Amino acid sequence: MTTKGLKGKSKPRIMTYEAAPEGDWVTGLHPMDDLLRGERLPHIWCQGCGLGTALTSFISSLKWLEKNQGWDLDKVAVVSGIGCTGRIAGYVRLDSFHTTHGRAIPFATGLKIANPELKVIVISGDGDIAGIGGNHFIHAARRNLGITVVCVNNFNYGMTGGQVGPTTPHEARAVTAQYGNYEYPFNLPYLAAASGASFVARWTVLHARQLDWTLRKALPRAGFSFVEIIAPCSTAYSRWNPDGKGLDPENLRRRGLEVMKHYQLVGRTEHGIHPKDADVKVNERGEVLEIIEGEFLIEDKPDFEEAMAQRVDLAEKFWLREKETLDSRVELSLKERQVPRKEIQLGGFGGQGIMSAGKIIGMAASVYNKLEACFTQSYGPEARGGAAGSQVVISSKPIHHPHLTKPTSMIIMSQGAYEKYVQALAPGGILLLDSELVSLPEDHREDIRTFGIPATKIAEENGNNRAANTAMLGFWSAVEGILEKQALEQAIAESVPPKTVALNLEVFQQGYEQGLEAIQQEGSE
Known part of the structure; x- marks a missing residue:
């Protein structure tokens, strides 16, 4: 569009946004005004940058989807990080998030999982997505999360x-x-495809029509869609590299347009090519020689939400089967009890069943004694023989803090566990030791109740030294007395291998009897 000057010469008419009254949108200057935040324009991008074209293609695709596929743009959320491209989220008249550097995809993940009905689109630059946020990128693709990343x-x-x-x-x-x-x-398309994306494509900004059509495919898809747009950086990258050769180095607009043209000329469309081969080739001077572009991967597979729903459905079916088994169990006639918060620390080494013993206590308390219970565990890196610990909290009231603050009793089955935990036991607390494996030092605490049982020896005499933990449980049951013996026996029967149920219950009984003897002996002293 031109206008006549005073001397009759034609000159370009520059169309710009003027400051809009507060609360009003500037309209009529651009066919996509309804999706642009007029009060934030003109944009900050350099002349010759391809981001304006990328933004136009994006908005054009949204308007097409709204018109032809009935998209509700009120259910579209645009997320971007830091960088030149990150400004797009602030220019579009949509719900948008301009997040911290490299964190656009985590924000988008939260949005999509919290509200699966949203169409969540991440638009950001290569530094933000593949550099600072690279780890988020590969894991979102691995999960096939239902978002589009441009x-x-x-x-x-x-x-x-x-x-x-x-x-x-x-x-x-x-x-x-x-x-x-x-x-x-x-090679971003290869990285996306190898990580698990279900749609992968690449175009340059001068392939605007092809980019429009690709975005119209990518945006509505379920699963993780990735579209790379190669664009010139007229201010920085193009100044250092020869793709814009022969131009005034200060003329950003001309330099950027020349680079766009160069990228288009060296582009080669190869739909369906393996993304590994979709590389950007350069010579020894850094000049781009070839850009493979096109739609490389289109794969239909369950997205994150669908895959999770399938697992939930499977879990529900499994639980219904388990519930039938639980409902058929013999009801234990146990009286309701008021139990103050009790904290139990178990310690030993891998292979002794320290974790199993903690789980059995928790099951007996919660399933059979109808108490509140919380179980946690910790262990070393070794498969067997390393330090192992488990913690159980029991109470008749809700447990708001699952970790131990001052253990009221301890089951200790190794010297290392004794040295690690004994000082944490509350004064007056109960310390139960495997006397075959733990020796007390001369300065052993006198403000606690200490009992010993040859648990490992009892288990060995019954033919399986791995049952030593149930001997300790029997001893603990008699001495501590906060859970019904029958509840612990039922929990053991459901927790150990079926072939060893009888053996474990026998070892438990022997430990229980020794516990009763220890209590009687303590009372007579």
């Missing part, structure tokens, strides 16, 4: 001055690699 790749950290980024081509120059980049870049 990455505008300009081969460098443009907003901060043109440093080498995760996609800077090998040999290309940058502010931090003025003699050529010696690192190898990510």
